[in-house]
Amino acid sequence: MFLEVDIKEAGYSPDSPVLQDTKFSIHSGELVGLIGPNGAGKSSTIKSILGILSDVKGKITVSEYAYIPKRPIFYEGLTLWEHIDFLFSTLHVDEKQFNEKANELLKLFHLSSVIHHYPTSFSKGMQQKVMLILAFLKQPDLYIIDEPFMGLDPKAMNKLLQMIKKEKEKGAGILMCTHVLDTAEKICDRFVLVSNGKLIIEGTLDDIRKESGLKQGSLLDCFDVLTESENDD
Missing domain, CATH: 3.40.50.300 (P-loop containing nucleotide triphosphate hydrolases)
Known part of the structure; x- marks a missing residue:
């Protein structure tokens, strides 16, 4: 349970x-x-x-658990990839497999081109996608x-x-x-x-x-x- x-x-x-x-x-x-x-x-x-x-x-x-809030929450001053990298630092997983999964999800949600941009500047839909990616990466x-x-x-x-x-x-x-x-x-x-x-x-x-x-x-x-x-x- x-x-x-x-x-x-x-x-x-x-x-x-x-x-x-x-x-x-x-x-x-x-x-x-x-x-x-x-x-x-x-x-x-x-x-x-x-x-x-x-x-x-x-x-x-x-x-x-992984929590996906109704209103996306991000760290100011961190890019999309830095958010992903920070998540990795909290987990005990293989780095290569983690990065492969991250890139797969970024491609799926069409965010590969903005990995060095700040999520705080994204549209609501893009921010929601970032929250989903972070949650699914946690497994x-x-x-x-x-x-x-x-x-x-x-x-x-x-x-x-x-x-x-x-x-x-x-x-x-x-x-x-x-x-x-x-x-x-x-x-x-x-x-x-x-x-x-x-x-x-x-x-x-x-x-x-x-x-x-x-x-x-x-x-x-x-x-x-x-x-x-x-x-x-």
């Missing part, structure tokens, strides 16, 4: 929990979609897993991906989906937070639906259909029924 979450309460202070009664797990070779309305508790769930939330009551067990047991499709063009999205499939086949576990429900429906093995700071349901699409009462409903249709009392921020 690469991730086990059993949160009783979590928040930024002991007196103000923003997340309650949230329990789920991710196993080897599994892609789990974390979904919910804006302000439902998705970000708080991820922050709890990452150890960022200051007050968490419960138990979280997490394997070695962790678990990927935690927050809104991975933001800023990506259709070709880049397709490449990302192919890479996610390959990582699953290698045995990696993946937690993906996304609002792109039509894509999530096609690729996720299970779903964690949170609303109003609580877990509404955890299970397969069939489980969600049963809970919503829509036997043939799409994930979006079921989502609407199960979160109909929610208002977006």
Whole structure:
């Protein structure tokens, strides 16, 4: 098991929990979609897993992971290749194989020509691609991906989906937070639906259909029924 979450309460202070009664797990070779309305508790769930939330009551067990944030984060003053080189310095891997993989990913995402440029000056889509490259170079047991499709063009999205499939086949576990429900429906093995700071349901699409009462409903249709009392921020 690469991730086990059993949160009783979590928040930024002991007196103000923003997340309650949230329990789920991710196993080897599994892609789990974390979904919910804006302000439902998705970000708080991820922050709890990452150890960022200051007050968490419960138990979280997490394997070695790579985190791809919604908003790319870079070191100012470091070029793209220097980011890659810095990542290498933190890993215990063969340098030749690592560099070969890095160049393969740079070519895949059409970033080979800007390896000596600063990612802070890149477009949002290019920055997102850099974050993906760094994560996939790490080759962790678990990927935690927050809104991975933001800023990506259709070709880049397709490449990302192919890479996610390959990582699953290698045995990696993946937690993906996304609002792109039509894509999530096609690729996720299970779903964690949170609303109003609580877990509404955890299970397969069939489980969600049963809970919503829509036997043939799409994930979006079921989502609407199960979160109909929610208002977006």
